[in-house]
Amino acid sequence: MDTADAAPRAAAPARSTRRRVYASTMIGNVVEYYDFTLYGTLAAVLAKLFFPSGDGLVALFSTYVGVSLSYFIRPLGAVLLGPLADRRGRRGVLILTLSLMSVGTAGIGLLPTYAAIGAAAPVLLLLSRVLQGLGASVEYTTAAQFLLEHEPGSRRRNYLAGLMNATCSVGSLLGSGVAFVLTVVMPTATFDSWGWRIPFLLAIPMAFIGFYIRNRLDETPEFEQMKRQVDAVEAKQTPLRDAVRLYWRDMLKAIGLGAGQRIGSYTIQAYLVTALISAGFPTSLALLASMLTYAVGPLPSVWGGVLADRYGARLPLLVGYGLFMALTVPTFMAIGSSSIVLATLAVVVFTVLNNLVAAPLNVACVLSFPPEVRSSAAALNFNVGTSLIGSTAGLVAVWLHDLTGSDVSFGWYMTAACAVSALVAVFALPEAVDYREPDWASGNIGTAVVGESDHGRPAR
Incomplete structure (x- = not known):
């Protein structure tokens, strides 16, 4: 694109502003993934507390319905909140999403159980999950926009997207770590009685920190200009x-590009612990293996972003998805083995591959659209893909395990999804579009100019 035609870009933010922007986006990711990982990690406990105890499989399946419900509501949240961020601003929506997620999580910690109020308990649990889902529906994509729009024209946008994804691992590590510590230091009866509430109630102080940071920030320069x-x-x-x-x-x-990674992310956040426990490993060891995956997660997230900035998005995408296709089935075979060392190594490798492809996926999801429709388009494509492909993974995994007696069949299911994503990366990789300023008076909005720079990086 001719630089003479390009719209003027805002200058890069000052270092102090940049630090606040980074903190504001990261705290939201930490809260979101703390919430969702905590629910998935404690799924077996919640199944006993909030559903009838006659059939353990039905109770566990119902608990995962809560996970899926929080995802199924996300497209509705995208339709409601995405356009709001395009019309009113990114910052206000980020404050709203943090509120919804925090109320939903803290609400779970305050709920009476099935033994106390009967059938109303699972209903209230699912309503809390709906609030979490509505808040999370645009949290990640809007936070990504907020970060990237404060760094206009940056040549390290994949790195920044990888850094954002790394904070998701931090939130997941915090959620699984709190659950692990409590299960180790508290007697089982005490934890099942009231100790399980503590991790959910910790969302309250985390939310207050997030509100403080986000309230001190200005709107993004790109949004203000538009x-x-x-x-x-x-x-x-x-x-x-x-x-x-x-x-x-x-x-x-x-959506197609992220299909394999959506299933992988859900599996890491909400199913690996259940799979390890179902394979006969103690709960404490399963939680420890899960924590290890989150501890190693940030490095490949950032590394994948650096590779995409330097060599183009296809490199980390094809390497990541290619290895996923080769190693996903062996990963679930290792989980079904009797060796906790082999199983842990397998899930760590699984996590490295999943995070390696995250940064270019996030950039394609968000920056493929100009500012006037960016929140709406990013929220819609991210949440439709997450709801239809990612959120159903737990239900498919439980069903396939019950049908075959093994998680290997689910490994083949994910391998097929990764093959689809790899084909999209080869033949139809979305290009992050640059744009000419829309002619609002004539109604000519969203006019984009696609440019490709060296190493396959879209021009800015």
């Missing part, structure tokens, strides 16, 4: 309609 143009000509914004009308192909590409 909003000034809209206000100057009194144009009517219809970001959701325009995103679907103009960018549906890019959204479908992003």
